[in-house]
Amino acid sequence: MKTLGEFIIDRQGEYPGATGELSALFAALRLASQVVHREINKAGLADITGAADLENVQGEQQQKLDIYANDKFKVALAARGVVCGLASEEEERFIRFDEGLNPDAKYVVLIDPLDGSTNIDVNVSVGTVFSVYKRVTPFGQPISERDFLQRGRDQVAAGYVIYGSSTMMVYSTGNGVNGFTYDPSLGVFCLSHKNMRLPKSGNIYSVNEGNYVHFPNGVKKYIKYCQVEDEATNRPYTSRYIGSLIADFHRNLLKGGIYLYPTSSRYPDGKLRLLYECNPIAFLAEQAGGKAIGDRQQRILDIEPRAIHERSPLFVGSVDMIVKLEEFLEGGQ
Ligand code: AHM
Numbered sequence: 001m002k003t004l005g006e007f008i009i010d011r012q013g014e015y016p017g018a019t020g021e022l023s024a025l026f027a028a029l030r031l032a033s034q035v036v037h038r039e040i041n042k043a044g045l046a047d048i049t050g051a052a053d054l055e056n057v058q059g060e061q062q063q064k065l066d067i068y069a070n071d072k073f074k075v076a077l078a079a080r081g082v083v084c085g086l087a088s089e090e091e092e093r094f095i096r097f098d099e100g101l102n103p104d105a106k107y108v109v110l111i112d113p114l115d116g117s118t119n120i121d122v123n124v125s126v127g128t129v130f131s132v133y134k135r136v137t138p139f140g141q142p143i144s145e146r147d148f149l150q151r152g153r154d155q156v157a158a159g160y161v162i163y164g165s166s167t168m169m170v171y172s173t174g175n176g177v178n179g180f181t182y183d184p185s186l187g188v189f190c191l192s193h194k195n196m197r198l199p200k201s202g203n204i205y206s207v208n209e210g211n212y213v214h215f216p217n218g219v220k221k222y223i224k225y226c227q228v229e230d231e232a233t234n235r236p237y238t239s240r241y242i243g244s245l246i247a248d249f250h251r252n253l254l255k256g257g258i259y260l261y262p263t264s265s266r267y268p269d270g271k272l273r274l275l276y277e278c279n280p281i282a283f284l285a286e287q288a289g290g291k292a293i294g295d296r297q298q299r300i301l302d303i304e305p306r307a308i309h310e311r312s313p314l315f316v317g318s319v320d321m322i323v324k325l326e327e328f329l330e331g332g333q
């Protein structure tokens with residue numbers, strides 16, 4: 001049995017000149033996620049569920065655990081000395097750690113500390129999703145927004161923690177995807193899913209169909225295609241939607257499937273945030289052999305970001321299913 005810590009040290013040897021900074025960053029993510037795991041497991045017993053009577057910058061109601069998780073990841077990442085700045089779904093502006101604390105740190109992190117947090121109150125899976133880049137601002141100069149507004153293809157690492165029936169961390173540093181299951185009795189993440197591959201095709205589609213009437217035509221037609229009977233292509237597909245991006249993606253990563261969050265009248269630009277939801281998931285999907293596109297069929301990882309909290313439609317999953325969807329997007333407007 002290999003622990004996450006051992007795995008990271010082994011892998012570091014494969015990168016000549018590695019300084020251990022990325023390993024330290026992962027140690028921070030690991031520690032914060034263990035603390036969040038502990039807290040989530042008390043949901044229902046302690047007074048930690050429900051709304052916090054605060055809104056985030058996007059006008060969304062913050063949950064108590066959103067704020068808790070944000071604080072834990074922020075503190076853990078600041079403390080290791082390897083991160084110069086953090087952008088979070090829960091913070092209006094990026095946070096600087098380069099003033100005094102970590103002036104020479106080379107990484108920036110973008111994070112949704114607790115995604116799908118309304119699922120907490122009903123004991124359904126939630127997650128943390130993160131993205132890591134090298135700063136572009138020269139050392140010695142104050143970091144700026146452009147350190148965060150990098151294209152997804154420039155990610156150094158990305159991953160998520162899923163707090164499900166068990167807690168797992170799944171990540172990639174651009175050399176495949178590996179998954180680690182947390183053993184709370186030992187307090188360690190153990191390598192349980194080596195070199196994860198997204199099946200080339202599948203029979204699961206995941207979308208909030210309640211918004212169907214507001215979807216673009218191509219997406220509507222694709223959903224109908226998923227529902228039509230055809231033995232050769234294993235249709236009708238099965239519909240599975242948890243409403244927690246990480247849990248929906250995780251299932252599809254293991255089983256094969258497609259996740260869709262298109263534009264709708266409520267969310268004309270899509271709901272998911274490009275920088276700390278779409279990009280890390282797209283990076284993992286591609287690293288596992290899958291595909292991730294936006295509504296103009298552009299590769300998610302090639303989108304030039306304009307704002308930290310910018311949204312994007314997202315279609316991600318098994319490559320054959322995304323290619324089929326593209327036919328509908330092309331013809332469907
Ligand atoms: P959040 O970051 O505020 O939790 O919202 C993101 C979540 C995703 O996890 C999930 O896929 C999506 O919102 C569900 O949205 P909807 O309820 O519109 O289907």
Ligand code: MG
Nearest residue numbers: 112114115116
């Ligand atoms: Mg989110």
